[in-house]
Amino acid sequence: MFEHVSIDLPKRLKRVELDGKRYYDVQGHKLVSVTTVTSFQSAKSIKAWRAKVGAEVANKITRQATRRGTDTHTLTEHYLKNEDLPEVDPLPNLLFTISKPYLKNINRIHALEAPLYSLKLGIAGTVDCIAEYNGELAVIDFKTSKEPKPEKWIQGYFVQTVAYACMLYELTGIIVKKLVIIMSCENGECIVYEKYNKAEYIRKLTQYIREWKSANE
Numbered sequence: 001m002f003e004h005v006s007i008d009l010p011k012r013l014k015r016v017e018l019d020g021k022r023y024y025d026v027q028g029h030k031l032v033s034v035t036t037v038t039s040f041q042s043a044k045s046i047k048a049w050r051a052k053v054g055a056e057v058a059n060k061i062t063r064q065a066t067r068r069g070t071d072t073h074t075l076t077e078h079y080l081k082n083e084d085l086p087e088v089d090p091l092p093n094l095l096f097t098i099s100k101p102y103l104k105n106i107n108r109i110h111a112l113e114a115p116l117y118s119l120k121l122g123i124a125g126t127v128d129c130i131a132e133y134n135g136e137l138a139v140i141d142f143k144t145s146k147e148p149k150p151e152k153w154i155q156g157y158f159v160q161t162v163a164y165a166c167m168l169y170e171l172t173g174i175i176v177k178k179l180v181i182i183m184s185c186e187n188g189e190c191i192v193y194e195k196y197n198k199a200e201y202i203r204k205l206t207q208y209i210r211e212w213k214s215a216n217e
Contacts, residue, residue: 001082004109007172013115013124021216024124026117034125034163037212038156069144072096072184073128076142077112079103080129091186095144099184102192106140108132110174116167121209127164133194136177139164143183148191157181158193159208162201 014025022033071092078085079096080103109131117124129140139161143154161179168174179201181193195201 002080002109003107007110007174009111009171010115010117013117024115024117026119026124029119029122031117031119031122031124032212034123034160037123037163037208038160040212040215041156041208065144068092068095072099072144073142076103080106080109080112080131092144095184095186098188098190099142099182102182102190105134106131108137110137111168116164116171118163118167118170120170121163121166121205122213123163123167123209125160125164125167127168130164130168130176133178133180137174138178138180138194139168139176140180140182143181145183145185147185147187148183148189151193154181154193155204158195158201159204161195162198163205165198166202166205 016023016025016030018030022036023030024033025031067089068091071088072095075085075088075092075096076099079100085096106129109129111127111130113126113128114130115124115126127139128142131138131140133140141157141161143157158179158181161181165176165179168176176198177196179195179198182190183193184190
């Protein structure tokens with residue numbers, strides 16, 4: 001059984017769409033989704049990939065990846081809530097099973113699928129998990145993939161997790177020790193990326209926000 005820790009966080013945030021981009025309305029401020037900001041950095045490479053494989057193939061792969069990730073995440077959330085698991089397709093069930101030994105390193109869960117925001121940074125979003133991982137408080141993100149990705153390809157993941165760390169600190173004063181990505185892969189591997197150099201990713205985050213604002217505001 002996973003232990004849960006009660007902390008004071010927003011119950012929900014009002015989501016709005018402006019010019020096809022996701023924002024959150026918080027205290028009269030329009031805060032851009034952190035995933036919108038991080039996705040902006042990878043937009044060029046995604047556009048090139050779609051041109052290479054064609055729109056039909058790209059759309060099919062994207063739909064499959066989205067469903068794979070959503071269903072695996074659903075299993076993970078129920079598991080960490082100490083709830084019965086819903087039935088899903090075989091692939092997400094396999095990916096969850098692969099990650100399960102690593103999920104057991106999680107405890108003292110502070111938040112699951114919790115809305116967070118920062119008025120200072122002008123961003124908001126929903127964090128996967130804030131909990132202790134091997135005894136150290138972390139922002140934890142759950143990912144799925146066909147195979148493990150080199151760290152240089154997933155810098156946006158760490159930027160996103162450090163954004164949630166900044167939001168958590170602004171709202172509660174709680175400081176996380178590290179950033180954790182748990183990536184379960186179709187090739188049977190589960191890779192855990194742990195990062196302690198939060199300052200480096202905070203610098204990247206502020207750079208991402210500046211570049212996004214320069215292009216969109």
